[in-house]
Amino acid sequence: AQSVTQLDSQVPVFEEAPVELRCNYSSSVSVYLFWYVQYPNQGLQLLLKYLSGSTLVKGINGFEAEFNKSQTSFHLRKPSVHISDTAEYFCAVRLFQGGSEKLVFGKGTKLTVNP
Amino acid sequence: DVKVTQSSRYLVKRTGEKVFLECVQDMDHENMFWYRQDPGLGLRLIYFSYDVKMKEKGDIPEGYSVSREKKERFSLILESASTNQTSMYLCASSLLTSGGADTQYFGPGTRLTVL
Numbered sequence: 001a002q003s004v005t006q007l008d009s010q011v012p013v014f015e016e017a018p019v020e021l022r023c024n025y026s027s028s029v030s031v032y033l034f035w036y037v038q039y040p041n042q043g044l045q046l047l048l049k050y051l052s053g054s055t056l057v058k059g060i061n062g063f064e065a066e067f068n069k070s071q072t073s074f075h076l077r078k079p080s081v082h083i084s085d086t087a088e089y090f091c092a093v094r095l096f097q098g099g100s101e102k103l104v105f106g107k108g109t110k111l112t113v114n115p
Numbered sequence: 116d117v118k119v120t121q122s123s124r125y126l127v128k129r130t131g132e133k134v135f136l137e138c139v140q141d142m143d144h145e146n147m148f149w150y151r152q153d154p155g156l157g158l159r160l161i162y163f164s165y166d167v168k169m170k171e172k173g174d175i176p177e178g179y180s181v182s183r184e185k186k187e188r189f190s191l192i193l194e195s196a197s198t199n200q201t202s203m204y205l206c207a208s209s210l211l212t213s214g215g216a217d218t219q220y221f222g223p224g225t226r227l228t229v230l
Contacts, residue, residue, distance in 0.1 A: 009155070034218075043119070043205055043221035044158075090157060102148070102173070103219060107157035 004093050006106035014114050015083055021076040021109045023091030032094040033074040035065055039087045050074060086113045119222035121206055127228045134193040136225050138206030145211035147189035149181060152203040164189055165211055196229045
């Protein structure tokens, strides 16, 4: 079975500080991994995704994530956050079940950037 | 730009009412999804569809049904709304690819309150 665990439900940081949002997955097959962001009162949008190749993936708005197969992790990082990065962040893994494909999402991490 | 629209941003219904949530996408995507989002639980898949008139149950289909008569439109139906269906409902769409790596594009969500 595949599942996704986001280890922190809330992460408060100060503006211009670095941030890491943690995500671990469990899977017995090769994985595709995603990070989505949800700004207040909006739907989700893709930040970045890992399919194959380089383990360091760069996304929009200065975010990046590193796929670590041995630790089954896909942590999201940004070296210096802005107030506008305040949002909820979701990690997701592709799952094949019953011949069809879907994404399984983590429970989300609320990032609050304080001045 | 891909656009996914949902018929209402906010909806208030009474217990026992039949509720229709509509979703339309304009990018000719094969896959469409309905999720509900609740605090601390993340996104949970209700139903998805990979073709017109095709549907698959997700993780929490009880109390819901869906309809896909046209490729661009995917409707979620609450046959008899109950208070525990008060939630944010998110629609998404994606291309159908063999690799399953395609991004899901989300609508802005419908916040449903059942009184």
